[in-house]
Amino acid sequence: MSGEAPLRAAEVALLVELTKLAPSGVSIGCRSIRNGDENLLLPEESRSILSRQLEARRASGAARVIARQLLAQEGIENAVIKRATSGAPLWPPGFVGSLAHDDVIAVAAVGRRTEVLSLGIDVEPAEPLPEEVAAIVQTADDALVGVDERLASRLLFSVKEAVYKASYPLDRIVLGYEHIAVDLKARNAVTTSGRKVRFSFCLFPRIVVLADVPLP
Template identity: 65%
Template sequence: MSDSAAETALLAQMERLAPPAVRLGCRLIRAGDEALLLPEEAVALPARRLVARRASGAARALARGLLAAEGMTSVAIGRGPAGDPLWPAGFAGSLAHDDEMAVAAVARKADIASLGIDVEPAEPLPDEIAALAVMPGDVLEGVHPRLAARLLFSAKEAVYKAAYPLDGEILGYEHIGVDLARGEAVTARGRRMRLSFCLLPRIVVLAVAEDQPASR
């Protein structure tokens, strides 16, 4: 499959995930994508390995394109102290990549308080990682067992990205409960998330924060 066909196939599945207010995009990571970083972005990533800078260039270029569609042009997406991307005022967003594909999500905060996205290959999760990510209260029903643990791992990554801008807390896998059957997640603080996902051609999970944390 060509690069453009691979991107088109994934984007077609991703577009089924998002509420109307959310813009989503994907891009295969290519040699030279590190040059897509704006100068302000490159300064924030000086010590990262080339492969990481390349993935960041692909993801940030993708996100800048989504922001441009909202009228925000030539906006640098910096990096906060915790490694979180810094978005222009009035916008929520999220970036992710695996070894081959970068994805991004953007929305206006007037519509979506916060969101998170994650991408993973459509392959079983290694047992040693599954043992860390899957908690006794997690619900994996409704998803093919071959991919359920990988999907849950990806969902927790997306939830963390959506929760951190709102609550400023570092969350472990044990701090996030996921119900794949209901498409829901909740953090230890009580922050509830709506989940939507696709499994093929890659696993992509979008987490969208509810308006208020739930009562403890």
Template identity: 50%
Template sequence: MAIQPDSAPSELAVAEALKALGPPGLLTGCRRIRGGDEQFLLPAERDSMATRDRKARAASGAGRRIVHELLRRLRCEDVAVLRGPLGSPMWPPGIVGSIAHDEELAVAAVAMRSPSVRSVGVDVEPMLPLPPDLRAVVITSHDRLGNLDQGIGGRLLFAAKEAVYKASFPLDGRMLEFDDISVDLKSGEAATSSGRRLLVRCTARPRILALAYTP
């Protein structure tokens, strides 16, 4: 299920779209980033983040606000989700999750670790074509865009690879480049250079969203 956004219809639309991508048992949510959202960072979370940039902290606070609510639904009360040494969130034992944001929206996905969801990654991107200079880096000969053009299809692929990296890193501990990940957007399957295979679910409406998980 997805948590209820505060007020804006765009939050609700994105939250519902993200919910539809996930497998049973995955909790998701969305929040529009607001000035002052850094107040939702718990003291330990705030201390684990090196940046002093207010905008970056507001985005992190918006993401943590979603996460705190989702964790409460899993009976994890007042748990600080620290930023790890390599930037990824540090989840409580038995919990898998992922947080992402673009310039306007923060999203998160959380679940109890199970045979059907052993790890998860999420990404959100604006509904804009991927710039040509990035396409050359992101799109490889092993990727399959289906009927999508390289503009929006490239942006979807970018989001999918970000989500795959976030889902694979807790399991393999490997830093991956874009060419270490191959994605078939039509079949919804992805693979990493280490042999990890994942499922990927994407949508371009109302926002570009990608969710990757290991069954």
């Protein structure tokens, strides 16, 4: 099998699961991160991303090319998705979205503002979270019932990252893990600032969480 074939197979396997996550009006995609994906950043995007590390720029390029494709399906060609100084991605007028990447794959979600108020996405390997990290992420307000115990902490971590990404553009508040209470069974979370966020997730082949704040 060539080097490209396993990358495509990984994308297809994840995409099958991702398409089940998106609520109405939201599109979602993924891309295996390839050598050279840093060159997919448009010049304005590249200038807005201060990281000089090649791996980080490569992942950002992969995530943006997915988002660009999703926006093109909505009629927005060649969208520029710069990074704000806060780190949040800047979407074309009328759209919301979110980006994430781990070491091997990038994901993106996009929706129209008329359909959804805000989105947050996260991707993680489907592996247990180191215990010392899990101890920081989980608080007494989190309910983890109903999920494979070995992956519950990693999933909780991923949910909090996705919820943060969905809430930040609305509230402009930097949250810590202790500021987000998650109910994995009910698929909802609330921040200490009172923001209520829904989420959906898959565990395999990777953990992906899609958080959304619905219209009022």
